[in-house]
Amino acid sequence: MTWCTREEAARRAGVGPEYVTRLVEVGLLSPEQPDRFSPGDVRRVQTARSLEDAGIALDDVVAAVERGSVSLDFLDAAAYERFAALAPETFRQVSDRTGVPLELLTVIREAIGMAEPSPDDLLRDDEMEVVPFIEFQLSHGFRATAIERLVRVYGDSVRRITEQEAAWWRSEVIAPALAAGENPDRTELADEIAPLADRAFMAVYHAQQARAWTANIIDTFETMLANAGIHSRLERLPAICFLDLVGFTRLTEELGDDAAADLAGTVALLVGRNSVQHGGKPIKWLGDGVMLHFGDPGRGVHAALGMVDELADAGLPPAHVGLHAGPILYQEGDYFGRTVNLSARIADYARPGEVLVTREVVDASRDDGIGFDDIGPVELKGVSGTVHLLRARTA
Known part of the structure; x- marks a missing residue:
C-alpha cells in the first residue's frame, strides 16, 4: 500500500489540506498515524466532497456514520481502486513534456463526460493512462482529428456501458438490500465480481475487434487484388x-x-x-x-x-x-x-x-x-x- 502525507492526500483528492484536516476532526477520516493516509482515505476525501457537491451536508453524513446507518469503509475495497486520484502534472506540463497538443489532451477529460479542463488543471491518474496511446499515434503520423474522434467514441460508448452497469448494480444489489433493511455495502461481492466484469468486458471488446478487423482485412485484400487485376471488386453502395x-x-x-x-x-x-x-x-x-x-x-x-x-x-x-x-x-x-x-x-x-x-x-x-x-x-x-x-x- 502506498501511504501519503496530508498535503499529498489533499492534492490527490483535489482539495485543500484544511479540508482533509476537517474530515479528520469530524471523524470521517481515521488515519493510523497523524500524517499517514491510505489510498482508501483519499477516496473517502473525494467521496465526501462529492456528497457535499450533491447537496448532502457533511454534518448529516457524520451523524449517519455515528449512528451506524452508513459507512465509508467500503472505499478500502479493491474494487474501488478504479476511483482515480489526481496525478502530479497539469495538462500544460504534460503537453510540454510529450509534445501532444493541449487541445488534444483536454479531449480525454471531455470524453469521460467531465467539463473541459483549464491548461493548469491536474490530470487524473486514469487520464494519464490514455496519454501514451495518443502520443504513440501522433509519432506515427496519425491525424489529430482521427485521434480525437476515436477518444470521444471510446468515452461515449463506455459511458453507456457503465451507466447500464450502475443500473444493474442498483437493481440487483442495492435495492434488495435496502428493501430488506440491510446495509447495501457488499464489498466482498464487489471485490469478487469486479475482475470478472473486467474480463467479460475485454472478451466482448476483443470479439468485436476481431469482427471489425476482419472486415478491414477483407476490404484491403479486395482492393489490392483489384489493383493487381486479379479480382473484380463489386462496388455496392450501403x-x-x-x-x-x-x-x-x-x-x-x-x-x-x-x-x-x-x-x-x-x-x-x-x-x-x-x-x-x-x-x-x-x-x-x-x-x-x-x-x-x-x-x-x-x-x-x-x-x-x-x-x-x-x-x-x-x-x-x-x-x-x-x-x-x-x-x-x-x-x-x-x-x-x-x-x-x-x-x-x-x-x-x-x-x-x-x-x-x-x-x-x-x-x-x-x-x-x-x-x-x-x-x-x-x-x-x-x-x-x-x-x-x-x-x-x-x-
Whole structure:
C-alpha cells in the first residue's frame, strides 16, 4: 500500500489540506498515524466532497456514520481502486513534456463526460493512462482529428456501458438490500465480481475487434487484388434503414418503468438478431425506432420485412420502415448525410406494416425472394423534388 502525507492526500483528492484536516476532526477520516493516509482515505476525501457537491451536508453524513446507518469503509475495497486520484502534472506540463497538443489532451477529460479542463488543471491518474496511446499515434503520423474522434467514441460508448452497469448494480444489489433493511455495502461481492466484469468486458471488446478487423482485412485484400487485376471488386453502395414503431414511446409511458424496460428489451432483441442475420447492425435508437446500417441493400430489405413480421408476431405496435442506398458520411461512430436523412423521411411516409424503398435499393437488390410494388414519385417532408418509392414484399 502506498501511504501519503496530508498535503499529498489533499492534492490527490483535489482539495485543500484544511479540508482533509476537517474530515479528520469530524471523524470521517481515521488515519493510523497523524500524517499517514491510505489510498482508501483519499477516496473517502473525494467521496465526501462529492456528497457535499450533491447537496448532502457533511454534518448529516457524520451523524449517519455515528449512528451506524452508513459507512465509508467500503472505499478500502479493491474494487474501488478504479476511483482515480489526481496525478502530479497539469495538462500544460504534460503537453510540454510529450509534445501532444493541449487541445488534444483536454479531449480525454471531455470524453469521460467531465467539463473541459483549464491548461493548469491536474490530470487524473486514469487520464494519464490514455496519454501514451495518443502520443504513440501522433509519432506515427496519425491525424489529430482521427485521434480525437476515436477518444470521444471510446468515452461515449463506455459511458453507456457503465451507466447500464450502475443500473444493474442498483437493481440487483442495492435495492434488495435496502428493501430488506440491510446495509447495501457488499464489498466482498464487489471485490469478487469486479475482475470478472473486467474480463467479460475485454472478451466482448476483443470479439468485436476481431469482427471489425476482419472486415478491414477483407476490404484491403479486395482492393489490392483489384489493383493487381486479379479480382473484380463489386462496388455496392450501403443502405440506411429507419424502423419506427407506431406509438411506442406513448405505450412505454403507459406501462410503467419495469414493463417499458422489458418491452424495449424485446424490441432490441428482435431487431438486433434480425439485422445481424442479414449483415446489418443497429446504429442508434431514436425514440420510437431505430436506425440500422446494411452493407448490402438487398439483405437490408430482407431484414426489414422480417423485423416487421416478427415485431407484429410478438404483439408489439406495427412498424413502418424506410430504406435508401447511397453514399454515407461516417464520423464518431455515427452516420450522416443525405442517404440518412432521406431514409428517415421515407420511414415517416410509410404506413404501419409497410417497408418502402427507393429505386437505388431496388437496383442494388439481386434476390428473387423479394418483390417490389411501384408507388411512384412522392413528395416527402423536408426533401426537395419528388422521390420514386416502391413497396417491398416477400415474393
